[in-house]
Amino acid sequence: MAFWPSVVIATPAHSGIGASLTYRSELSLAPGTLVRVPLGSREVLGVVWDCPAEPPEGLTVAQTKSVVGALEGLPPLNERWRQLVSFAGRYYQRSAGEVALAALPPQLRELDATQLARRLKRRAKASAQPDAAPDGHAPPAAPWPALSVEQAQVLAELECANAPVLLFGATGSGKTEVYLRATQRVLEQAGDGQAPTQVLMMVPEINLTPQLESRFRERFEPLFGAGAVVCLHSGMTPAQRLTSWLAAHTGQARIVLGTRMAVFASLPGLRLIVVDEEHDPSYKSQDGARYSARDLAVYRAKVETEALATEAVAGRAGPQPSSLPGGEGASALRCQVLLGSATPSLESWHAADQGRYLRLEMPGRIGGGSLPRLRLVDMNHQPKGAVLALPLVAAMAERIGRGEQCLVLLNRRGYAPVLACHACGWKSGCPHCSAYRVFHKLDRTLRCHHCGFTERVPRACPDCGNLDISPVGRGTEQVEEQLAGLLADVKRADGGPARVARMDADSTRLKGSLEVQLAALHSGEVDVLVGTQMIAKGHDFRRITLVASVNADSALFASDHRAPERLFALLMQAAGRAGRDATQSAASEMWVQTWYPQHPLFASLKKHDFPGFAAEQLAERESAAMPPYGFQALLRADARTQAAAQAFLNAAAEQGTALPHRDEITLYPAVPLTIQRVANVERAQLLVESPSRAALQRFLAAWQPVLLACRSLPEARGLVRFAVDVDPLSI
């Protein structure tokens, strides 16, 4: 007897290979089984999607290759997981195989059967040892804080919620404690007999994982054992990722804490997904399948809940109705999704306005502290060329003297964004990109932040030989340097000199350096921290009372319709780092240096009025039929010439005229990207809009073969690649 499994493998949708490939197997393979299959002369990892006993029509034995083998000992990926992957592939216009294989730990592809068996055995052994059970070895659990009234209220409402929940909680309102309690509630529930209950906790950036990881470990390892909490993010080694993934897949790990990629973790007992800082753009992937982990989290929770409901019905009809956890009933048999933010995305806010999501609010800060007062510095009235306004520096000095800390935010790393020659006008352009190379003073390099091209800083102007070349504009390195100078005579409360430090992607590149820098701030070693947006969000710094944003103006006038939303969120999140200790909150301040103090965005910011700001933005979006009132996708093309990129896009638009739902779709002309050339590749895009999500989806699906065909048009010669970005975050 032979079987004819259809197997998905890592092929991009536009490779021309269909959704899945059919192989032959002597054994019946359960859907979700990981297998090795031949592909051309290679052997690749795949996932069985289906395993019929009849060959598909028209397929002969001679045409079909045999499955090499299954990854034994590994339980199949369950149906809900496959549903998630299929949906993500369909919705984001990629193949299910590409999504599925990208979601699996890379090392799984390299292990042979014996290596895997050894791994699994080691895991089983480790989990059999009651290493961290509360038997005296484990550290005693820290006492849990008593919940605030708002936290208790939210948790009570969460328990009865049967829609996605949007937790709109002020910065410092204690959202993390809500996540911890909701997690605890889920983990104490009985599983369904197949797997213990599990929780997925997502954060937007790796730099937020250490803080959260230690809080989750501290809370749950004494209760559920040393392996209860695992992480999944791109900063881990392949071996660590495999270990975490296996722990989650086999149900040994109860909590997976991770960045956007974790939304695809295999979690057979999943009952709760938390998306912290749900507004954060990092949840949207920018390459491969351009998925939104937040949106997929909402979809995943729905699929998991439906499956649990179906199983429950089947369970009741079956022989063991007792497998249903008694008493807890409905609340145990669902997977909830909890989106949290002090500045929700307009999409989620709108969904809550419409009643599709349940909005729960925590407007107050823990301890009754207030949000910082906004101080706008009109740069028109500051000395010409001043990087930092004098009153701001004076305010910082005063705070340092009192033993308080300050954060200075600037969204640009390096010393200066451009180096220029004032004699001939030369600028430090990148030879490979339409962008300037950034001057990094610490290692005296010019670095392109787009392609990575790096050179030593020239001693003289490369064009005219003039020795007087100088930086234009400012980055974190420069602000750090200037502040160190300006604060040189300032004494800390303990009499020592004031200390300024910097934290950005450059300073945290080395493994472990992020933790060290965060620790220096938490311990009070550092008085002023200069950094990029990475310091503005999520962190719970206790002694910061002043936050300053020194050049946010460019975002006020950006052409991207999401720029105001992003700036508002960034400034409000940054402000939220100040005054988190209630005793110091009344005197805490958020300073913003701007040339446009009259801008309406600042009026809402001053009042900490997110709902007011969101209402204004949504009204504007509605009148322009922009998301969430309309739906968008981008077709992007990279080519050797701008003409070829645009020709491909325009041809694709023309040849799409007869496609279904075309009358509900607006196709705009192809345009170059703002940064038109990166690494010698020209980039262009075409915006696709529709008032209907369904129409957009159907059109995009029907468009795929047209796009494939347009690749080989003579005018598109030189096309390097194309990609569809559904629900793009910037256009």
Ligand SMILES: Nc1ncnc2c1ncn2[C@@H]1O[C@H](COP(=O)(O)OP(=O)(O)OP(=O)(O)O)[C@@H](O)[C@H]1O
């Ligand atoms: N019930 C409580 N009793 C005492 N302290 C609490 C309580 N809940 C939270 N906290 C403390 O309050 C502080 C702020 O909480 P948390 O970091 O969760 O805020 P948040 O809502 O996530 O804010 P943000 O949006 O700024 O990240 C933390 O130091 C936390 O330990």
Ligand SMILES: [Zn+2]
């Ligand atoms: Zn470059």
